Amino acid sequence: xxxxxxxxxxxxxxxxxxxxxxxxxxxxxxxxxxxxxxxxxxxxxxxxxxxxxxxxxxxxxxxxxxxxxxxxxxxxxxx
Numbered sequence: 001x002x003x004x005x006x007x008x009x010x011x012x013x014x015x016x017x018x019x020x021x022x023x024x025x026x027x028x029x030x031x032x033x034x035x036x037x038x039x040x041x042x043x044x045x046x047x048x049x050x051x052x053x054x055x056x057x058x059x060x061x062x063x064x065x066x067x068x069x070x071x072x073x074x075x076x077x078x079x
Contacts, residue, residue: 007032 009017021028 017028017031021031024031026034
C-alpha cells in the first residue's frame with residue numbers, strides 16, 4: 001500500500017533533485033524510495049567489487065612489503 005509523505009526541503013535542493021531525476025529517468029519519489037530501501041541493508045551489500053579489483057586482493061602479502069616500510073616512505077616524501 002502506498003502512502004503519501006510530505007518532505008520540507010530547501011528550494012535549491014528540490015531543483016537539484018528534479019534535475020537528477022530527469023537525467024536518471026526516475027521520479028523523485030522513486031529515487032527517495034530506492035534510498036529508503038538501502039537504509040535497511042548492510043553496507044557491505046552496497047559495495048560491488050569488480051573482477052579487476054578482486055584480482056588485486058592479497059597481492060601485497062606476497063611482495064614482502066611491510067606497513068612500517070610504507071610509513072617510512074610517506075615520512076620521507078612529506079618532509
